[in-house]
Amino acid sequence: GQNIDQPTEMTATEGAIVQINCTYQTSGFNGLFWYQQHAGEAPTFLSYNVLDGLEEKGRFSSFLSRSKGYSYLLLKELQMKDSASYLCAVSPLDSSYKLIFGSGTRLLVRP
């Protein structure tokens, strides 16, 4: 089976850098996704990692280490609008249509 763990809440300051971790226990997966979800809204796609390493996309970067069983999302130059929940999800090998989601990390950006 799969188990995905993320911190429940994090707080950071506007302009700073924050790293949101995602650890997983799974027998194998195709890739790992990160989504952003503002309160009461739909999740929006941020990044997808298949290979180990860092994927950079503007202010957001995502890192994957399969051997260590973790991923992180790095947000730079934080803005107030980055206050949202960040969801980590894996695409399991035994059912490639499915996504298994973590509970999400609620990030609060303060002035």
Place this chain on the structure above:
Amino acid sequence: DGGITQSPKYLFRKEGQNVTLSCEQNLNHDAMYWYRQDPGQGLRLIYYSQIVNDFQKGDIAEGYSVSREKKESFPLTVTSAQKNPTAFYLCASSYGSQETQYFGPGTRLLVL
């Protein structure tokens, strides 16, 4: 503009009533999905459909039913057998397996 639409935004269900949530996409995606989100929890998969006229149960299918008669549409019925239906329901679609899933704006279902 291409996208996924869900209606209604809010839905109220009375005891013993079946209600249907609409999901439409014009992205030409083959696969569609229904998720349920409860406060403080991750998304849980209810049903998914890989192609028209085919659908599979997800992790929490009991008390729900779906149909996929058209590529663009994947309605979800919450039946009276679902004893705890209050939640935020999200529809998503993708080109295929292992592809990014894109979400609609969601429907919040409340029980009267």
